[in-house]
Amino acid sequence: MSDEPHGPRRPIVSTKGPVRARLTNARRVSLLFVFWYFVSGLVWLRGHVRIPRWLGSDSREVAVRLWTVGWLTFVWVLLWGTVSWANVLGGLVLAIAVITLLPLPRVPVEGRIHPIAVLGLVARLVFDFFVSSAQVGWMAIRPGKPPLGAVVRVRVAIKSDMVLTLAVDYLNLVPGTMVLEIDHRRRMLYIHVFDVRNEKRVKAFYKQVAFVERAFIRAFERDSEWHPSPYHGIDDDYHHVSAEDRQRVRFGRGER
Structure with a gap:
Protein backbone atom coordinates (compact mmCIF):
# COMPACT_ATOMS: atom_id res chain seq x y z
CA MET A 1 0.00 0.00 0.00
CA SER A 2 1.20 3.48 -0.73
CA ASP A 3 1.85 5.99 2.03
CA GLU A 4 0.80 8.81 -0.28
CA PRO A 5 -2.30 10.65 0.92
CA HIS A 6 -5.42 10.29 -1.21
CA GLY A 7 -6.10 13.69 -2.67
CA PRO A 8 -4.58 17.12 -1.91
CA ARG A 9 -4.37 18.33 1.68
CA ARG A 10 -6.66 21.15 2.73
CA PRO A 11 -5.17 24.00 4.74
CA ILE A 12 -6.20 24.11 8.37
CA VAL A 13 -7.97 27.42 9.09
CA SER A 14 -7.79 28.57 12.74
CA THR A 15 -10.64 30.65 14.11
CA LYS A 16 -8.78 31.44 17.31
CA GLY A 17 -7.43 34.78 16.07
CA PRO A 18 -10.72 36.39 14.90
CA VAL A 19 -12.62 35.18 17.97
CA ARG A 20 -10.02 36.62 20.32
CA ALA A 21 -10.05 39.93 18.42
CA ARG A 22 -13.86 40.12 18.67
CA LEU A 23 -13.74 39.41 22.40
CA THR A 24 -11.08 42.08 22.92
CA ASN A 25 -13.12 44.66 20.99
CA ALA A 26 -16.26 43.73 22.93
CA ARG A 27 -14.40 44.16 26.21
CA ARG A 28 -13.11 47.58 25.20
CA VAL A 29 -16.55 48.73 24.08
CA SER A 30 -18.10 47.49 27.32
CA LEU A 31 -15.49 49.35 29.36
CA LEU A 32 -16.28 52.54 27.43
CA PHE A 33 -20.00 52.07 28.10
CA VAL A 34 -19.37 51.47 31.81
CA PHE A 35 -17.12 54.52 32.08
CA TRP A 36 -19.65 56.67 30.18
CA TYR A 37 -22.56 55.69 32.40
CA PHE A 38 -20.43 56.03 35.53
CA VAL A 39 -19.46 59.61 34.63
CA SER A 40 -23.04 60.39 33.64
CA GLY A 41 -24.21 59.09 37.00
CA LEU A 42 -21.72 61.28 38.85
CA VAL A 43 -22.89 64.33 36.87
CA TRP A 44 -26.52 63.50 37.66
CA LEU A 45 -25.77 63.05 41.35
CA ARG A 46 -23.92 66.35 41.45
CA GLY A 47 -26.89 68.16 39.95
CA HIS A 48 -29.74 66.43 41.79
CA VAL A 49 -28.41 65.26 45.15
CA ARG A 50 -27.96 67.85 47.87
CA ILE A 51 -25.18 67.41 50.38
CA PRO A 52 -26.36 67.48 54.02
CA ARG A 53 -25.37 70.68 55.76
CA TRP A 54 -23.58 68.82 58.54
CA LEU A 55 -21.39 67.07 55.96
CA GLY A 56 -20.08 70.27 54.34
CA SER A 57 -20.73 72.94 51.76
CA ASP A 58 -18.27 71.94 49.01
CA LEU A 102 -20.06 67.56 69.10
CA PRO A 103 -18.88 69.57 66.10
CA LEU A 104 -15.51 71.26 66.17
CA PRO A 105 -15.00 74.73 64.66
CA ARG A 106 -14.95 74.55 60.88
CA VAL A 107 -11.46 74.62 59.41
CA PRO A 108 -11.30 76.17 55.93
CA VAL A 109 -10.10 73.62 53.38
CA GLU A 110 -8.19 75.39 50.64
CA GLY A 111 -5.55 74.57 48.09
CA ARG A 112 -4.63 71.08 46.91
CA ILE A 113 -2.28 68.39 48.17
CA HIS A 114 0.69 67.45 45.97
CA PRO A 115 1.95 64.05 47.19
CA ILE A 116 5.43 64.30 45.62
CA ALA A 117 6.03 67.72 47.19
CA VAL A 118 4.76 66.40 50.53
CA LEU A 119 7.17 63.45 50.38
CA GLY A 120 10.03 65.85 49.68
CA LEU A 121 8.94 67.95 52.63
CA VAL A 122 8.90 64.93 54.95
CA ALA A 123 12.32 63.83 53.72
CA ARG A 124 13.73 67.31 54.41
CA LEU A 125 12.12 67.26 57.87
CA VAL A 126 13.90 64.00 58.72
CA PHE A 127 17.20 65.42 57.43
CA ASP A 128 16.80 68.68 59.38
CA PHE A 129 15.85 66.72 62.48
CA PHE A 130 19.07 64.70 62.50
CA VAL A 131 21.30 67.65 61.57
CA SER A 132 19.75 69.96 64.17
CA SER A 133 19.86 67.25 66.85
CA ALA A 134 23.57 66.78 66.22
CA GLN A 135 24.15 70.55 66.41
CA VAL A 136 22.19 70.93 69.65
CA GLY A 137 23.97 67.90 71.15
CA TRP A 138 27.37 69.35 70.26
CA MET A 139 26.43 72.69 71.79
CA ALA A 140 25.53 70.90 75.03
CA ILE A 141 28.90 69.14 75.43
CA ARG A 142 31.39 71.45 73.74
CA PRO A 143 33.66 73.58 75.94
CA GLY A 144 33.25 77.33 76.03
CA LYS A 145 30.42 79.77 76.54
CA PRO A 146 26.82 78.63 76.15
CA PRO A 147 25.14 79.53 72.86
CA LEU A 148 23.35 82.83 72.51
CA GLY A 149 19.61 82.41 72.00
CA ALA A 150 17.15 85.02 70.81
CA VAL A 151 13.56 85.51 69.67
CA VAL A 152 13.43 86.31 65.95
CA ARG A 153 10.43 87.70 64.11
CA VAL A 154 9.69 86.48 60.59
CA ARG A 155 6.78 86.98 58.25
CA VAL A 156 5.48 84.16 56.07
CA ALA A 157 3.32 84.31 52.96
CA ILE A 158 1.24 81.24 53.83
CA LYS A 159 -2.46 82.05 53.46
CA SER A 160 -4.28 79.02 54.86
CA ASP A 161 -4.59 78.69 58.63
CA MET A 162 -4.33 74.91 58.36
CA VAL A 163 -1.13 75.08 56.29
CA LEU A 164 0.30 77.72 58.65
CA THR A 165 -0.36 75.35 61.57
CA LEU A 166 1.48 72.55 59.75
CA ALA A 167 4.41 74.87 59.05
CA VAL A 168 4.58 75.88 62.72
CA ASP A 169 4.53 72.20 63.71
CA TYR A 170 7.41 71.61 61.28
CA LEU A 171 9.48 74.35 62.91
CA ASN A 172 8.68 73.07 66.40
CA LEU A 173 9.72 69.53 65.52
CA VAL A 174 13.18 70.65 64.40
CA PRO A 175 15.48 70.95 67.45
CA GLY A 176 16.81 74.44 68.07
CA THR A 177 13.69 76.36 67.02
CA MET A 178 10.42 76.92 68.88
CA VAL A 179 7.52 79.10 67.75
CA LEU A 180 6.45 81.19 70.75
CA GLU A 181 3.74 83.39 69.28
CA ILE A 182 1.76 83.76 66.05
CA ASP A 183 0.41 87.12 64.88
CA HIS A 184 -2.53 85.89 62.85
CA ARG A 185 -3.45 89.15 61.16
CA ARG A 186 0.05 90.11 60.04
CA ARG A 187 1.23 86.52 59.46
CA MET A 188 4.16 87.05 61.81
CA LEU A 189 5.93 84.27 63.67
CA TYR A 190 7.98 84.91 66.80
CA ILE A 191 10.49 82.07 66.98
CA HIS A 192 13.05 81.30 69.64
CA VAL A 193 16.32 80.31 67.98
CA PHE A 194 18.81 78.25 69.96
CA ASP A 195 21.99 79.76 68.55
CA VAL A 196 22.34 83.22 66.94
CA ARG A 197 25.86 84.10 68.09
CA ASN A 198 26.94 85.33 64.64
CA GLU A 199 25.48 86.60 61.37
CA LYS A 200 26.04 83.25 59.66
CA ARG A 201 23.74 81.49 62.13
CA VAL A 202 21.04 84.13 61.67
CA LYS A 203 21.18 83.84 57.88
CA ALA A 204 21.01 80.05 58.13
CA PHE A 205 17.87 80.36 60.23
CA TYR A 206 16.22 82.73 57.74
CA LYS A 207 17.19 80.38 54.93
CA GLN A 208 15.56 77.47 56.75
CA VAL A 209 12.32 79.39 57.32
CA ALA A 210 12.28 80.50 53.69
CA PHE A 211 12.59 76.86 52.59
CA VAL A 212 9.73 75.81 54.89
CA GLU A 213 7.60 78.64 53.53
CA ARG A 214 8.23 77.73 49.87
CA ALA A 215 7.88 73.99 50.48
CA PHE A 216 4.50 74.27 52.19
CA ILE A 217 3.15 76.62 49.54
CA ARG A 218 4.39 74.28 46.81
CA ALA A 219 2.86 71.25 48.58
CA PHE A 220 -0.51 72.66 49.65
CA GLU A 221 -1.47 76.09 48.32
CA ARG A 222 -0.09 76.95 44.92
CA ASP A 223 -1.56 80.15 43.55
CA SER A 224 -2.79 78.45 40.37
CA GLU A 225 -4.83 75.94 42.41
CA TRP A 226 -5.97 78.10 45.31
CA HIS A 227 -9.58 77.43 46.27
CA PRO A 228 -10.79 79.94 48.89
CA SER A 229 -13.12 78.59 51.53
CA PRO A 230 -16.71 79.92 51.54
CA TYR A 231 -16.37 80.73 55.24
CA HIS A 232 -14.41 83.91 54.63
CA GLY A 233 -13.81 86.51 52.00
CA ILE A 234 -11.16 87.00 49.34
CA ASP A 235 -7.99 85.21 50.36
CA ASP A 236 -5.42 88.00 50.18
CA ASP A 237 -7.70 90.46 51.98
CA TYR A 238 -8.66 87.94 54.64
CA HIS A 239 -5.26 86.48 55.27
CA HIS A 240 -3.38 89.78 55.01
CA VAL A 241 -0.76 88.31 52.72
CA SER A 242 0.29 90.82 50.11
CA ALA A 243 0.88 89.96 46.49
CA GLU A 244 4.51 91.11 46.86
CA ASP A 245 5.13 88.47 49.54
CA ARG A 246 3.64 85.77 47.36
CA GLN A 247 5.83 86.84 44.43
CA ARG A 248 8.86 86.86 46.70
CA VAL A 249 8.21 83.26 47.71
CA ARG A 250 7.49 82.19 44.13
CA PHE A 251 10.78 83.56 42.77
CA GLY A 252 12.83 83.10 45.96
CA ARG A 253 13.86 86.72 46.35
CA GLY A 254 14.60 88.91 49.27
CA GLU A 255 15.30 88.65 52.98
CA ARG A 256 12.94 89.25 55.85
Missing part, protein backbone atom coordinates in the same frame (compact mmCIF):
# COMPACT_ATOMS: atom_id res chain seq x y z
CA SER A 59 -16.48 68.84 47.78
CA ARG A 60 -13.25 69.51 49.67
CA GLU A 61 -14.99 69.96 52.99
CA VAL A 62 -17.05 66.83 52.32
CA ALA A 63 -13.80 64.94 51.69
CA VAL A 64 -12.42 66.15 55.04
CA ARG A 65 -15.61 65.12 56.84
CA LEU A 66 -15.59 61.67 55.23
CA TRP A 67 -11.93 61.28 56.17
CA THR A 68 -12.84 62.19 59.77
CA VAL A 69 -15.64 59.61 59.82
CA GLY A 70 -13.31 56.95 58.42
CA TRP A 71 -10.54 57.78 60.89
CA LEU A 72 -12.88 57.69 63.93
CA THR A 73 -14.27 54.37 62.72
CA PHE A 74 -10.75 53.00 62.34
CA VAL A 75 -9.83 54.11 65.88
CA TRP A 76 -13.01 52.52 67.25
CA VAL A 77 -12.17 49.18 65.60
CA LEU A 78 -8.61 49.41 66.96
CA LEU A 79 -9.95 49.97 70.48
CA TRP A 80 -12.04 46.80 70.25
CA GLY A 81 -9.15 44.87 68.67
CA THR A 82 -11.38 42.84 66.36
CA VAL A 83 -12.44 43.57 62.79
CA SER A 84 -16.12 42.66 62.49
CA TRP A 85 -19.23 44.08 60.89
CA ALA A 86 -20.62 44.96 64.32
CA ASN A 87 -17.53 46.96 65.26
CA VAL A 88 -17.34 48.71 61.88
CA LEU A 89 -21.04 49.68 61.90
CA GLY A 90 -20.82 50.73 65.54
CA GLY A 91 -17.79 52.89 64.72
CA LEU A 92 -19.61 54.52 61.80
CA VAL A 93 -22.62 55.35 63.98
CA LEU A 94 -20.40 56.72 66.74
CA ALA A 95 -18.29 58.78 64.29
CA ILE A 96 -21.39 60.36 62.70
CA ALA A 97 -22.79 61.09 66.16
CA VAL A 98 -19.52 62.74 67.25
CA ILE A 99 -19.20 65.07 64.25
CA THR A 100 -22.94 65.88 64.38
CA LEU A 101 -23.55 66.37 68.12
Whole structure:
Protein backbone atom coordinates (compact mmCIF):
# COMPACT_ATOMS: atom_id res chain seq x y z
CA MET A 1 0.00 0.00 0.00
CA SER A 2 1.20 3.48 -0.73
CA ASP A 3 1.85 5.99 2.03
CA GLU A 4 0.80 8.81 -0.28
CA PRO A 5 -2.30 10.65 0.92
CA HIS A 6 -5.42 10.29 -1.21
CA GLY A 7 -6.10 13.69 -2.67
CA PRO A 8 -4.58 17.12 -1.91
CA ARG A 9 -4.37 18.33 1.68
CA ARG A 10 -6.66 21.15 2.73
CA PRO A 11 -5.17 24.00 4.74
CA ILE A 12 -6.20 24.11 8.37
CA VAL A 13 -7.97 27.42 9.09
CA SER A 14 -7.79 28.57 12.74
CA THR A 15 -10.64 30.65 14.11
CA LYS A 16 -8.78 31.44 17.31
CA GLY A 17 -7.43 34.78 16.07
CA PRO A 18 -10.72 36.39 14.90
CA VAL A 19 -12.62 35.18 17.97
CA ARG A 20 -10.02 36.62 20.32
CA ALA A 21 -10.05 39.93 18.42
CA ARG A 22 -13.86 40.12 18.67
CA LEU A 23 -13.74 39.41 22.40
CA THR A 24 -11.08 42.08 22.92
CA ASN A 25 -13.12 44.66 20.99
CA ALA A 26 -16.26 43.73 22.93
CA ARG A 27 -14.40 44.16 26.21
CA ARG A 28 -13.11 47.58 25.20
CA VAL A 29 -16.55 48.73 24.08
CA SER A 30 -18.10 47.49 27.32
CA LEU A 31 -15.49 49.35 29.36
CA LEU A 32 -16.28 52.54 27.43
CA PHE A 33 -20.00 52.07 28.10
CA VAL A 34 -19.37 51.47 31.81
CA PHE A 35 -17.12 54.52 32.08
CA TRP A 36 -19.65 56.67 30.18
CA TYR A 37 -22.56 55.69 32.40
CA PHE A 38 -20.43 56.03 35.53
CA VAL A 39 -19.46 59.61 34.63
CA SER A 40 -23.04 60.39 33.64
CA GLY A 41 -24.21 59.09 37.00
CA LEU A 42 -21.72 61.28 38.85
CA VAL A 43 -22.89 64.33 36.87
CA TRP A 44 -26.52 63.50 37.66
CA LEU A 45 -25.77 63.05 41.35
CA ARG A 46 -23.92 66.35 41.45
CA GLY A 47 -26.89 68.16 39.95
CA HIS A 48 -29.74 66.43 41.79
CA VAL A 49 -28.41 65.26 45.15
CA ARG A 50 -27.96 67.85 47.87
CA ILE A 51 -25.18 67.41 50.38
CA PRO A 52 -26.36 67.48 54.02
CA ARG A 53 -25.37 70.68 55.76
CA TRP A 54 -23.58 68.82 58.54
CA LEU A 55 -21.39 67.07 55.96
CA GLY A 56 -20.08 70.27 54.34
CA SER A 57 -20.73 72.94 51.76
CA ASP A 58 -18.27 71.94 49.01
CA SER A 59 -16.48 68.84 47.78
CA ARG A 60 -13.25 69.51 49.67
CA GLU A 61 -14.99 69.96 52.99
CA VAL A 62 -17.05 66.83 52.32
CA ALA A 63 -13.80 64.94 51.69
CA VAL A 64 -12.42 66.15 55.04
CA ARG A 65 -15.61 65.12 56.84
CA LEU A 66 -15.59 61.67 55.23
CA TRP A 67 -11.93 61.28 56.17
CA THR A 68 -12.84 62.19 59.77
CA VAL A 69 -15.64 59.61 59.82
CA GLY A 70 -13.31 56.95 58.42
CA TRP A 71 -10.54 57.78 60.89
CA LEU A 72 -12.88 57.69 63.93
CA THR A 73 -14.27 54.37 62.72
CA PHE A 74 -10.75 53.00 62.34
CA VAL A 75 -9.83 54.11 65.88
CA TRP A 76 -13.01 52.52 67.25
CA VAL A 77 -12.17 49.18 65.60
CA LEU A 78 -8.61 49.41 66.96
CA LEU A 79 -9.95 49.97 70.48
CA TRP A 80 -12.04 46.80 70.25
CA GLY A 81 -9.15 44.87 68.67
CA THR A 82 -11.38 42.84 66.36
CA VAL A 83 -12.44 43.57 62.79
CA SER A 84 -16.12 42.66 62.49
CA TRP A 85 -19.23 44.08 60.89
CA ALA A 86 -20.62 44.96 64.32
CA ASN A 87 -17.53 46.96 65.26
CA VAL A 88 -17.34 48.71 61.88
CA LEU A 89 -21.04 49.68 61.90
CA GLY A 90 -20.82 50.73 65.54
CA GLY A 91 -17.79 52.89 64.72
CA LEU A 92 -19.61 54.52 61.80
CA VAL A 93 -22.62 55.35 63.98
CA LEU A 94 -20.40 56.72 66.74
CA ALA A 95 -18.29 58.78 64.29
CA ILE A 96 -21.39 60.36 62.70
CA ALA A 97 -22.79 61.09 66.16
CA VAL A 98 -19.52 62.74 67.25
CA ILE A 99 -19.20 65.07 64.25
CA THR A 100 -22.94 65.88 64.38
CA LEU A 101 -23.55 66.37 68.12
CA LEU A 102 -20.06 67.56 69.10
CA PRO A 103 -18.88 69.57 66.10
CA LEU A 104 -15.51 71.26 66.17
CA PRO A 105 -15.00 74.73 64.66
CA ARG A 106 -14.95 74.55 60.88
CA VAL A 107 -11.46 74.62 59.41
CA PRO A 108 -11.30 76.17 55.93
CA VAL A 109 -10.10 73.62 53.38
CA GLU A 110 -8.19 75.39 50.64
CA GLY A 111 -5.55 74.57 48.09
CA ARG A 112 -4.63 71.08 46.91
CA ILE A 113 -2.28 68.39 48.17
CA HIS A 114 0.69 67.45 45.97
CA PRO A 115 1.95 64.05 47.19
CA ILE A 116 5.43 64.30 45.62
CA ALA A 117 6.03 67.72 47.19
CA VAL A 118 4.76 66.40 50.53
CA LEU A 119 7.17 63.45 50.38
CA GLY A 120 10.03 65.85 49.68
CA LEU A 121 8.94 67.95 52.63
CA VAL A 122 8.90 64.93 54.95
CA ALA A 123 12.32 63.83 53.72
CA ARG A 124 13.73 67.31 54.41
CA LEU A 125 12.12 67.26 57.87
CA VAL A 126 13.90 64.00 58.72
CA PHE A 127 17.20 65.42 57.43
CA ASP A 128 16.80 68.68 59.38
CA PHE A 129 15.85 66.72 62.48
CA PHE A 130 19.07 64.70 62.50
CA VAL A 131 21.30 67.65 61.57
CA SER A 132 19.75 69.96 64.17
CA SER A 133 19.86 67.25 66.85
CA ALA A 134 23.57 66.78 66.22
CA GLN A 135 24.15 70.55 66.41
CA VAL A 136 22.19 70.93 69.65
CA GLY A 137 23.97 67.90 71.15
CA TRP A 138 27.37 69.35 70.26
CA MET A 139 26.43 72.69 71.79
CA ALA A 140 25.53 70.90 75.03
CA ILE A 141 28.90 69.14 75.43
CA ARG A 142 31.39 71.45 73.74
CA PRO A 143 33.66 73.58 75.94
CA GLY A 144 33.25 77.33 76.03
CA LYS A 145 30.42 79.77 76.54
CA PRO A 146 26.82 78.63 76.15
CA PRO A 147 25.14 79.53 72.86
CA LEU A 148 23.35 82.83 72.51
CA GLY A 149 19.61 82.41 72.00
CA ALA A 150 17.15 85.02 70.81
CA VAL A 151 13.56 85.51 69.67
CA VAL A 152 13.43 86.31 65.95
CA ARG A 153 10.43 87.70 64.11
CA VAL A 154 9.69 86.48 60.59
CA ARG A 155 6.78 86.98 58.25
CA VAL A 156 5.48 84.16 56.07
CA ALA A 157 3.32 84.31 52.96
CA ILE A 158 1.24 81.24 53.83
CA LYS A 159 -2.46 82.05 53.46
CA SER A 160 -4.28 79.02 54.86
CA ASP A 161 -4.59 78.69 58.63
CA MET A 162 -4.33 74.91 58.36
CA VAL A 163 -1.13 75.08 56.29
CA LEU A 164 0.30 77.72 58.65
CA THR A 165 -0.36 75.35 61.57
CA LEU A 166 1.48 72.55 59.75
CA ALA A 167 4.41 74.87 59.05
CA VAL A 168 4.58 75.88 62.72
CA ASP A 169 4.53 72.20 63.71
CA TYR A 170 7.41 71.61 61.28
CA LEU A 171 9.48 74.35 62.91
CA ASN A 172 8.68 73.07 66.40
CA LEU A 173 9.72 69.53 65.52
CA VAL A 174 13.18 70.65 64.40
CA PRO A 175 15.48 70.95 67.45
CA GLY A 176 16.81 74.44 68.07
CA THR A 177 13.69 76.36 67.02
CA MET A 178 10.42 76.92 68.88
CA VAL A 179 7.52 79.10 67.75
CA LEU A 180 6.45 81.19 70.75
CA GLU A 181 3.74 83.39 69.28
CA ILE A 182 1.76 83.76 66.05
CA ASP A 183 0.41 87.12 64.88
CA HIS A 184 -2.53 85.89 62.85
CA ARG A 185 -3.45 89.15 61.16
CA ARG A 186 0.05 90.11 60.04
CA ARG A 187 1.23 86.52 59.46
CA MET A 188 4.16 87.05 61.81
CA LEU A 189 5.93 84.27 63.67
CA TYR A 190 7.98 84.91 66.80
CA ILE A 191 10.49 82.07 66.98
CA HIS A 192 13.05 81.30 69.64
CA VAL A 193 16.32 80.31 67.98
CA PHE A 194 18.81 78.25 69.96
CA ASP A 195 21.99 79.76 68.55
CA VAL A 196 22.34 83.22 66.94
CA ARG A 197 25.86 84.10 68.09
CA ASN A 198 26.94 85.33 64.64
CA GLU A 199 25.48 86.60 61.37
CA LYS A 200 26.04 83.25 59.66
CA ARG A 201 23.74 81.49 62.13
CA VAL A 202 21.04 84.13 61.67
CA LYS A 203 21.18 83.84 57.88
CA ALA A 204 21.01 80.05 58.13
CA PHE A 205 17.87 80.36 60.23
CA TYR A 206 16.22 82.73 57.74
CA LYS A 207 17.19 80.38 54.93
CA GLN A 208 15.56 77.47 56.75
CA VAL A 209 12.32 79.39 57.32
CA ALA A 210 12.28 80.50 53.69
CA PHE A 211 12.59 76.86 52.59
CA VAL A 212 9.73 75.81 54.89
CA GLU A 213 7.60 78.64 53.53
CA ARG A 214 8.23 77.73 49.87
CA ALA A 215 7.88 73.99 50.48
CA PHE A 216 4.50 74.27 52.19
CA ILE A 217 3.15 76.62 49.54
CA ARG A 218 4.39 74.28 46.81
CA ALA A 219 2.86 71.25 48.58
CA PHE A 220 -0.51 72.66 49.65
CA GLU A 221 -1.47 76.09 48.32
CA ARG A 222 -0.09 76.95 44.92
CA ASP A 223 -1.56 80.15 43.55
CA SER A 224 -2.79 78.45 40.37
CA GLU A 225 -4.83 75.94 42.41
CA TRP A 226 -5.97 78.10 45.31
CA HIS A 227 -9.58 77.43 46.27
CA PRO A 228 -10.79 79.94 48.89
CA SER A 229 -13.12 78.59 51.53
CA PRO A 230 -16.71 79.92 51.54
CA TYR A 231 -16.37 80.73 55.24
CA HIS A 232 -14.41 83.91 54.63
CA GLY A 233 -13.81 86.51 52.00
CA ILE A 234 -11.16 87.00 49.34
CA ASP A 235 -7.99 85.21 50.36
CA ASP A 236 -5.42 88.00 50.18
CA ASP A 237 -7.70 90.46 51.98
CA TYR A 238 -8.66 87.94 54.64
CA HIS A 239 -5.26 86.48 55.27
CA HIS A 240 -3.38 89.78 55.01
CA VAL A 241 -0.76 88.31 52.72
CA SER A 242 0.29 90.82 50.11
CA ALA A 243 0.88 89.96 46.49
CA GLU A 244 4.51 91.11 46.86
CA ASP A 245 5.13 88.47 49.54
CA ARG A 246 3.64 85.77 47.36
CA GLN A 247 5.83 86.84 44.43
CA ARG A 248 8.86 86.86 46.70
CA VAL A 249 8.21 83.26 47.71
CA ARG A 250 7.49 82.19 44.13
CA PHE A 251 10.78 83.56 42.77
CA GLY A 252 12.83 83.10 45.96
CA ARG A 253 13.86 86.72 46.35
CA GLY A 254 14.60 88.91 49.27
CA GLU A 255 15.30 88.65 52.98
CA ARG A 256 12.94 89.25 55.85
